[in-house]
Amino acid sequence: MKKISRLLHHNILLIFLILAVELLFLRLSLPRFFSLGTLLSFGRQTAITAILAIGMGIVLISGGIDLSLGAIVSMIGMVAATFMVRLNLPIPIVVLSCILLGGLLGAVNGFICAKVRIHPFILTTASAVIYRGAANILSNGMPIYGLPGNFLQIDKYHLFGIPVSVLILLMCLLMGNYLLKKTYLGKYIYAIGLDEKSAEYAGINSRQIKIIVYCISGFFYGIASILLLTRIGSAQPTAMNGIELDVLVAAAIGGIGFKGGRGHLLNIILGVFVMEIFGDTLIVFNVGEYYRSIFKGIVLLIALFADGALRNDRNIS
Structure with a gap:
């Protein structure tokens, strides 16, 4: 059991093997998937979920969890659309302010979690309801259309043939990795x-760190929200509803410890790729979304079981 647990949680080669098998299967069954247009579209689609996964990954490594990320993305999208459509604010100001808003909303989660000592599962579930409700209030439960054309063009920008959303994902990954690996x-x-x-006995202020962690994750949610807005062309109060499960499954595939203290952001990004490619494969073969949900649940159960087994092995040793 010890070897299996470590394989599931630490062997990046296993994740690459799963990706290789999926890509080979798609290559044989659907050659047009590997066309340039399809790959670019896949990159833009995956980048948003992957950026959210970076934010969630940092929270998970700290020992927390955030089930409000979808609601935060929805609320930020509504605020951004309101600023641009109804107030006609300049696009750079809207983008910057909404990314900062994401950090603020995340910091609120972290503050309550740290100061009141509410379990983050309960706290972020409650805050998700609040943020989602606020998003509906801003728009009376209706989508907001009419975003500026210059703003919508952001999703179509390329640099050296690479979509700007993919480049932003790489920047987020580098920043997150530098934060975790190169800083105190x-x-x-x-x-x-x-x-x-x-950690507290060693002099680390865990409450302060938690606030900072959720604030940083909120910044990533804000970036993802802006990219989502440019991609779909409107602000939706139900945007990213249920995305938390996809991100948690990606974390499970990537070996992020659900009790904290372990994991790498690159692995969770690869986990997102595995999930997205698997989803596209099911669509190709007309397999219903219900089966994909079953798969997500099974992966989560295996990951939780392996995580618990690995913890027990460490305690014994």
């Missing part, structure tokens, strides 16, 4: 995720 804050995040009490 990153070491503190791993420490409180591994053992919060021990």
